[in-house]
Amino acid sequence: MLRPIVTAWQDRAAWLVIVLGLALLVVPHRLRIAAAQPLQTTLLAPLRLSAAVSHSLREARAENERLSLLAVRLGVENARLESASQTAVAGPPVDLVLTSAPVIGRDLTTFEHWLVIGRGSLHGVRPGAPVITPDGVCGKVIACGPHQSLVQTLLAPESRIAVINLRSRVPALARSDRSGRLVLDYAPKDSDFRPGDTVVTAGLGTVFPKGLRLGEVTSVPDRPEALFKPVTIRPFADVSRVERVFIISLPEGAQPDTGAVWPENTAPPEVTIPDQPAGQ
Amino acid sequence: MRTFVAFVLLYLLFLVQASVTPWWPDLVLLGLLIVSLHENRITSALAGTFAGLCLDVTSPAFMGTHLVTLTATGYGVAVLRTLFYRARWATFLFTAMALALKWAALGLLGSGLPGLPALLVSSALTLLLAPLVELGLTRLLYHGWQPA
Numbered sequence: 001m002l003r004p005i006v007t008a009w010q011d012r013a014a015w016l017v018i019v020l021g022l023a024l025l026v027v028p029h030r031l032r033i034a035a036a037q038p039l040q041t042t043l044l045a046p047l048r049l050s051a052a053v054s055h056s057l058r059e060a061r062a063e064n065e066r067l068s069l070l071a072v073r074l075g076v077e078n079a080r081l082e083s084a085s086q087t088a089v090a091g092p093p094v095d096l097v098l099t100s101a102p103v104i105g106r107d108l109t110t111f112e113h114w115l116v117i118g119r120g121s122l123h124g125v126r127p128g129a130p131v132i133t134p135d136g137v138c139g140k141v142i143a144c145g146p147h148q149s150l151v152q153t154l155l156a157p158e159s160r161i162a163v164i165n166l167r168s169r170v171p172a173l174a175r176s177d178r179s180g181r182l183v184l185d186y187a188p189k190d191s192d193f194r195p196g197d198t199v200v201t202a203g204l205g206t207v208f209p210k211g212l213r214l215g216e217v218t219s220v221p222d223r224p225e226a227l228f229k230p231v232t233i234r235p236f237a238d239v240s241r242v243e244r245v246f247i248i249s250l251p252e253g254a255q256p257d258t259g260a261v262w263p264e265n266t267a268p269p270e271v272t273i274p275d276q277p278a279g280q
Numbered sequence: 281m282r283t284f285v286a287f288v289l290l291y292l293l294f295l296v297q298a299s300v301t302p303w304w305p306d307l308v309l310l311g312l313l314i315v316s317l318h319e320n321r322i323t324s325a326l327a328g329t330f331a332g333l334c335l336d337v338t339s340p341a342f343m344g345t346h347l348v349t350l351t352a353t354g355y356g357v358a359v360l361r362t363l364f365y366r367a368r369w370a371t372f373l374f375t376a377m378a379l380a381l382k383w384a385a386l387g388l389l390g391s392g393l394p395g396l397p398a399l400l401v402s403s404a405l406t407l408l409l410a411p412l413v414e415l416g417l418t419r420l421l422y423h424g425w426q427p428a
Binding site: 007009010011013014015018021022024025027032033035036043044045047171240263 | 291298299320321322324325326329331332333334335337338343344345348349351352355389400
């Protein structure tokens with residue numbers, strides 16, 4: 001008795017829903033879209049949430065990778081700086097004086113063995129003073145006049161400079177190979193030199209302070225019969241084309257054996273010295 | 281409680297369906313078929329309305345197309361099951377009829393059909409999956425069920 005009535009009610013309700021659905025089809029598009037907006041926001045919220053979480057997870061993973069790489073790089077850099085600071089501080093810091101000088105003459109045979117610069121003893125230049133360019137070591141003053149000085153470049157056959165490998169800290173002696181390059185004497189056979197290594201002055205002796213950039217290792221040929229490692233170096237300073245140099249001197253009253261240290265592997269600052277000699 | 285779980289299940293199937301390509305089987309339709317094979321006529325029609333509404337929000341410009349189609353499917357299956365449910369091929373028949381109704385409605389009233397290859401693959405997968413989904417959902421939702 002009751003079942004047919006319930007079934008009939010359900011049929012009517014179901015048909016009513018279908019008719020309402022059909023009526024929805026004739027509603028203007030604009031109204032349909034307006035009505036669908038809140039429903040869309042609600043029903044698709046889990047998908048949006050999962051997409052946002054997935055996106056942020058991907059970004060976090062990429063950021064994590066980037067920061068991990070950065071941490072490794074900074075760790076290596078920190079270790080390198082710690083190592084450099086332990087080895088570089090050999091003595092009390094001394095304020096070195098830089099004197100700028102123009103190149104006014106050259107060796108007419110090779111253009112590389114010596115230079116004449118436009119500063120002399122009246123400008124405070126003394127024989128033995130190291131001469132550098134913004135790129136690296138250039139040579140040393142070997143004779144002074146009142147207004148001019150003669151500079152022996154690092155490519156002169158008589159030149160010898162005590163150097164050290166910036167990376168492996170292996171010391172050696174650099175000399176010219178008479179072809180515009182430097183070779184290292186007395187580099188131990190099992191020493192660690194690789195192409196690309198930077199070589200700086202070792203600070204041994206009284207001419208060059210420690211840490212001046214000298215050149216880059218270009219080749220380390222394998223010669224088993226040699227007693228020492230034959231390392232070739234390309235100087236940073238192009239002495240055949242240099243037009244202006246800097247003479248390094250100690251301040252008035254400073255002793256030459258105070259262990260002056262140059263900040264390793266750094267170029268000299270840009271300084272401008274007036275052309276008038278000191279005291280005039 | 282069982283009816284509520286059935287609606288939640290339909291909603292979850294909709295979320296899956298909304299995040300996959302048109303080549304996938306019509307999971308919402310399959311879920312609705314199984315619900316309609318067990319629930320009474322008005323619950324089946326309302327389940328169809330709910331599932332259709334969910335699918336319609338993904339294309340608001342044609343809102344009502346899925347709603348009408350799935351409501352009619354739910355109600356129709358609930359009415360026809362008393363005649364064919366015991367037959368082995370009833371599930372295939374209902375699935376095929378529902379698919380035909382849905383594609384016809386979408387082609388005539390809705391946003392159009394997804395393309396013949398996708399349509400064929402999706403329909404074939406839906407037909408093949410129908411017995412498995414029926415088995416799984418019946419055991420999950422309607423264990424010890426008596427016809428409504």
